[in-house]
Amino acid sequence: MNQSRHRLGVGVVGFGWMGHAHSRSMLRIPTLFPERGFDPRLVICADTVAARRDEAGSGFGFTTTTTDWREVVSNPQVDLVVIAAPNGLHREVAVAAAAHGKAVFCEKPVGGTPEETEAIAAAVRTAGVLSAAGYNYRWAPMVQEARRLIEEGALGRVTSYRGRFLSMYGSDPAGVLSWRYLLDHGRGASTDLLCHAVDMAQQLVGPITQVVGTSSIVIAERPIPSGEGASHYGRGQTDAPRGAVTNEDYVGMLGVLSDGVPVILEACRTSVGPESQMAFEVYGTEGALSWNLERMNELQLYLRSDGRLAGYRTVFSGDRFPHHGSFVPGNANGIGFEDLVTIEDFELCRAITEGREFRPSFEDATAAVRVQAALMRSVDSHAWETVVEVPAWKP
16 A cells, blocks of 8 residues: 555445445555545445345455444544445434544435435534535536536537436336335435436536426335345245335426526336436537436537538547546447446545545535425425425434
């Protein structure tokens, strides 16, 4: 280990899919970013499932594993707490980590409800520690390029925006009734998927101020899972008892920005066809662009200035765009989802080491959930709702 580099202790709470991804990122960073000013170290991992704890220790090299997340947030060797546990645990873990003076990364949408997200952000703000929210699609090189083109005026004045996150992960009626489908653990598609579309819209074209929308439950019942560590995405037995789905499978909304520009967003976890279509389209007076996670290394771009040759063209990602070259050289040699997580974690660790703010922060997360809260009010009122601060959840 280079003694001139800052030693950054990492603790992880929850060792499911995203806990694996962030831990793997910390291990990969030294092999990909030689110019870094820090060396991440996997200190302690908490999970209630014995097999996951064994994997964290023997497979990933965590020094310590535990069933109690409190040991993670109080460990003196931990500088950064990564929260990848179910949404219902986010508030308690994040607030405790901040109280112990740790930098806090939390997977989106930070709180299980908009009210909890407001409360978490307020607690972390009061503690004065760095916060980071897991909106990792921001870090795709082609998304960064789209943002640059919009900010530099390549599209002219933005006239409309369309965004969506359509996924098939819940399309199988035999998919088990995990916490993701229960209102007691938080909202459904609006929390799990639409928040990404909202965050993307607000970082690209500005804050959404008013919304009107609708929601629906497509698959009303699912098999009740059994067994320790049952997968959130697994299939249940055909003869297993079934329980009611209590949060939404689909949400759709029309919104407006502060300057009146219209925004259309939708999300669905039971759609059949789109595998993981986190996508957006931006239209302006001088051009347009679009991006889709399913083809994340491509940007579709139309510029009126191209004259008689104007038409959509494909811009391939490559090492001429930020961070792409850390993974693979040349153009049109694609990078993948976990590479985005690695870029996210590299930028987060760099912000901690340099003592500066990280974006997206918990403040960005609250901006997203305020739109979500207004949308759910609109579902009940069948009317336009204004995006406002949500009263913070109190114990």
